[in-house]
Amino acid sequence: MDKRTKEFPKQEEKWYLIDATNKVLGRLATKIAYILMGKHKTTYSPSYIGGDYVVVLNASKVKLTGKKITQKKYYRHSGNLGNLKEFSAKYMIEKNPEELLRLVVSKMLPKNKLRERMLKRLKIYSNDQHNHTAQRLQTLEV
Secondary structure (H helix, E strand, C coil), rough: CCCCCCCCCCCCCCEEEEEEECHHHHHHHHHHHHHHHCCCCCCCCCCCCCCCEEEEEHHHHHHCCCCCHHHCCCECCCCCCCEEEEHHHHHHHCCHHHHHHHHHHHHCCCCCHHHHCCCCCCCHHCCCCCCCHHHHEEEECC
């Protein structure tokens, strides 16, 4: 830490395991963002990274309510003229469900320099295989 910043009491970081099978995307993302920010701890401070790690399994089995599966659009732009790409939520779930969940959680985190560091604590897998057995994962029900 920089000398100009305040000392913050070091807490043990926990690892949580979430199964995304048949979970609504928005409600799942709010719970994940809440844990990544550290708002579930008594020592929460918006200027520090005090959150825990989250491992999400079965991201390809997440569901959307209503007609969002076909009507919800996500955009990507390269910066060049005419290069705006548009993707439906159905396409995103089929091709890259990890990126869809990461994008939704990212938009729920604070828009500051800590966002990328918080997102590094999020591990997303499209199936039920992961390599975090050594971290003593605690199952979290959403």
